[in-house]
Amino acid sequence: MNRLNRRSFLGLTAGLAGAAALSACGGGSSASPAGAPKDLLLPDSVTPPALPGQLSSTVGGVLPAYTQYPASPKPSVSAPPGSGGDITTMQVNYNAPPPALSGNIWQQELNKQLNANIKATLVTDADLAQKTQTFIASGDIPDIFYLNLQPNKAPAALGAVLQGAFIELSPYLGGSHSKDYPNLAALPAVSWKNSAIQGGLYGVPRPVPAANTGQPLFRADWMQRLGGKAPTNADEVYAMLKAFSTNKTWAFGAVTPWDQEFVLSMFGVPNNWRLNSDGTLTSYIETDEFEAALEFLVKLWKDGGFHPNAASNNYSQEQDLWTGGSTGFFGGNMLASLTYLRGTPIKGVADMVGSIKPFIAPGKDGGAAGFYQGPASYGMFSIPSTHAKDEKKVRELLSVLNYFAAPFGSAEYTLINYGVEGHNYTMKDGIPTPSQNPAMLAEMAGQYVPSPIEASIYDPGPPNESATIQKYFEQVTPSLVPDPTMTKVSQTRVAKGATLDKLIQDEFKAIVSGQKPLSELDTLRKNWKAQGGDAVRREFQDSK
């Protein structure tokens, strides 16, 4: 259930041999969609009726919290969205593979409710980039296609989007048209806005909080043992990270710009780009703040703050260190970490809620850190342009997505996220409690859809936990730093973005872990500029 891994795990199979063979395919028009960010027509927003126990924050941009789950979830959709036929999907799956349909009560029930026969291709997170590219290359793109263009996912697929591989949905969803799909209209407006490309809506976003990186879970119990005072500046944070690191424990289990993002935020490193007063852009790696953050981490490495294998540890090895009680920090996306990661016991920790908390870093010299505003979505669900001329089919697929996007606590939401009552979960003291049987969880492998589960704060733990989590968000949301290039397109970035990101990630790792001296940062900046960084900058600057 956790979708916490933003890093790419490398698929091990396909090599270049396949690359050349994938030629005689594709289709559709070569006309690239004309459009500009200013033409964006967002769906008119609809707010679903408030539920008992719902807490709406007074701080702008903070998601609603729910202190209780509805005892009898009500349907949000009046008629089954499907027409009885097959619907193919490509979805990411973070669980075990599902059983066959004949033995999958959950899928049978979902198909019945949808009046459709879902034929899902489930892809692991590690294979996402490769599978996305292969599906697009095959020309046979499933009806509902999970498209995640974020760095380290499948950013290269943006090229196909711009060439018209997917339907632009504004005629169906833009402005007042959204009333046909009320659940889609109820998804957070910021998620819609930031998932737009060149002013076009190319998919239904999977909403997540805008503050979704840079607040890892940490061992608050270790801090308690050190005196319990939360650090208020970079020096105190350093002292704490160092104190977390003994011969048997370490602050961090892996080294990536994502795992240590809060250090960058603490030093005021910009969110990808800094927009200067003269309209030019400065990449974050070109800033003095980035150099200072690197220096901090290099020193910490030398002081033993990282697990000795941190440079090569992958996500699951890092998670093993965390659950083994060996590392002090893990994760980065606060909501998902608190709801899911905190459900996995840690060796030697009895009180998970009291001991494991999100770490909200201070600013370098006190005050608040500049946490990064994310796109507020984690990929989107797109419809291939092969259906462009079949309005009925498009409307059917949008109705299915509308079903998937049912609001928190509705009957559809419950079926998608918790399953069939008495089978996948049971209600205990008003809390939907998942079955402990892994086979029941595996049935729900196809549950990663545009459901607003990560846009609703609901923690089934102690009574006030949902409210407490909402307070964490109130703490970080006001100072979120936006990315000035968020919905802009740079053709060079489409072509070389993956390469440039990898270059930075590799050098970040090499410098922090002492394989290369800090002075190599200049080489990195030079190479990055020469290999396309300067072109990306120019294109973003020229993009209006």
Place this chain on the structure above:
Amino acid sequence: MTVATTRHTATAGTPSPTDSRSARSAGTVSRILRERWMYLFIVPGVAYFVIFQYVPLFGNLVAFKNYSPFLGFNASPWVGLQNFTDLFSDPEFLTALKNTALISLMQILFAFPAPIALALMLNSLISEKAKRLVQSVVYLPHFFGWVIVISIWQAVLGGVGPMASLLNSLGHGHENVMADPHTFLALVTAQVVWKEVGWGTIIFFAAISAIPVERYEAAAVDGANSFRRMWHVTLPGISNVIVLLLILRLGTVLSVGFEQLLLQQDAVGSGAAEVLDTFGYYRGVIGGQWGLATAAGLFKGVIGTVLVISANRIAKRTGSGGLF
């Protein structure tokens, strides 16, 4: 054989029995018909080569296009040699080329002769039982996938493995051999030797067993000790096989373990572990720069072909049989 079949159909369509060419073809046809079962056995093999080796060759045209899988082959624009210009001005490619050449050179110097040495050593064992046992043990790593091999190496040589603890207790600080880009070249070569040395001995054993026993007997009668027998009988006896394998090896000189390097690239960085195959994977499959990646693949193929042909010529000139 494909040629023969086409000629057959052509002849069948033009009935002119007096034509001498047809008469010759008729002879071919009847020969084919006589040996039809033999030809039938060849069909699957030929089909394999045509479908999976020859047809994909046309995919190399992508190297001259700004290829987009969505637009398809025909709609993607031709860009001439642009991909090659980009390729040779790309510092990552030059790094990949350098790393590939270095790793390959190390493998030819160390991983290639290792099985020969091992085969000779095992051959000198007298006890059949001991020989079989050692063989089974050294074959085993060949059947492990690279993921497993690297996990094992990581467990032993990694930052928290026994090796690191030992060095640490001896006061050498925290050494993590698995994440050190400076010694990476030696590490990947050692891994290949460890994994493949046993398997590689099979062919040499077969060659050794083909050497007539009389030669050893004659040499022994002449007073040659075991080292002399190895030097003057065994090695010359298998030299043809060694040359043959070396020529074949040169054809893949620019392909070094894709999985092995991909898996370890995170640990040591692309400066040390980027090779042509991983370059193609990252630029093409992940990065979507299909044209550029194909250009890299085509370049690799051309170099391999040139090397095989020249090695074959040299082998023939120096008196060993060569390959073709």
